[in-house]
Amino acid sequence: xxxILLSVVVAAxxxxxxLQSYQMKRAGEQPAGARGLLQLLxxxxxxxxxxxxxxxxxxxxxxxxxxxxxxPLSFAVPASxxxxxxxxxxxxxxxxxxxxxxxxxxxxxxxxxxMLVAR
Amino acid sequence: xxxIEVQQVIAPRPAFRSKGFRAYILLSAFLALxxxxxxxxxxxxxxxxxxxxxxxxxxxxALLDPFVALAIAMLILALxxxxxxxxxxxxxxxxxxxxxxxxxxxxxxxVFLHEQVSPERWLGVALIFAGVAIVGSTSExxxxxxxxxx
Numbered sequence: 178x179x180x181i182l183l184s185v186v187v188a189a190x191x192x193x194x195x196l197q198s199y200q201m202k203r204a205g206e207q208p209a210g211a212r213g214l215l216q217l218l219x220x221x222x223x224x225x226x227x228x229x230x231x232x233x234x235x236x237x238x239x240x241x242x243x244x245x246x247x248x249p250l251s252f253a254v255p256a257s258x259x260x261x262x263x264x265x266x267x268x269x270x271x272x273x274x275x276x277x278x279x280x281x282x283x284x285x286x287x288x289x290x291x292m293l294v295a296r
Numbered sequence: 297x298x299x300i301e302v303q304q305v306i307a308p309r310p311a312f313r314s315k316g317f318r319a320y321i322l323l324s325a326f327l328a329l330x331x332x333x334x335x336x337x338x339x340x341x342x343x344x345x346x347x348x349x350x351x352x353x354x355x356x357x358a359l360l361d362p363f364v365a366l367a368i369a370m371l372i373l374a375l376x377x378x379x380x381x382x383x384x385x386x387x388x389x390x391x392x393x394x395x396x397x398x399x400x401x402x403x404x405x406x407v408f409l410h411e412q413v414s415p416e417r418w419l420g421v422a423l424i425f426a427g428v429a430i431v432g433s434t435s436e437x438x439x440x441x442x443x444x445x446x
Contacts, residue, residue, distance in 0.1 A: 238371070239355060246342055251413050253338075255401070283426075293416055293417065294417050
């Protein structure tokens, strides 16, 4: 069961992050103060990418709740870092971000780390 | 062209610095909220009766737990901070930097939930951290315009 829950967490997180990053960058730089954060809320409610992103995040969150209930926090959180590997690849392929040797090496190290944590 | 874009064209360095500084402030706030939010969530759900994965209705009861409710408030705030951060910096910068949170959560699990963390798992967490440190030294923003979906 823990692997099913983990897969749901990872897949939903990846989808949510890609949608969010795509839309927020399309919208341009946002004000970062407390008022700026409040101004984000109506913007979220109007945008279909962000709504979909929030739905994915909710799925990910409820699966994570079930995972963290039965598994140690020191497993659940590092294991969910698997989403980072998938996202680095997809950030390059879909968002056209440049990954390069250093980012690639970093991602590979994180992958090795997750494999150890998951054993 | 907005004022910020003009600044980047004329004097790219100072604009990059102040943007970087704001990014790190938001990053710190995010890490604190995420770490303690997860801890509160773990504490709250572990004290519930019945497995959440077995009964969808049990989520309703779980949300009434004070620790779970506190966790959700902190994690929602963390999400908003992170969205502001994503508007300043690339996903491939934000993701690895926020991965420091995986180390923080392992520590919080050990200290507050008295979890056994094997040397193998610590090595895994250290590798995640090393990967994060390497990626963190790359530039924050590499894309100018997106043409993913028109």
